[in-house]
Amino acid sequence: MSKQSMREEAERLIRETMQKKVIVIKQGNTRIEATCGKCGAPNRIQVERGQVRVKFACKECGHKQETL
Numbered sequence: 001m002s003k004q005s006m007r008e009e010a011e012r013l014i015r016e017t018m019q020k021k022v023i024v025i026k027q028g029n030t031r032i033e034a035t036c037g038k039c040g041a042p043n044r045i046q047v048e049r050g051q052v053r054v055k056f057a058c059k060e061c062g063h064k065q066e067t068l
């Protein structure tokens, strides 16, 4: 392998790594499974990174609550 192609390979790897990081940042929000305290229905809600308690309304009965 020539020096030129080795450098191109290294640059390609760096670009790929940076693209993966962008994807990771985009996926900073996580989805959690929260059970409704009223009717017990499972609700899939989006939670921002670092947030613990999130307000949501049950999709089944509309009961407003916070995740535990």
Ligand SMILES: [Zn+2]
Pocket: 036, 037, 038, 039, 040, 041, 058, 059, 060, 061, 062, 063
């Ligand atoms: Zn409910």
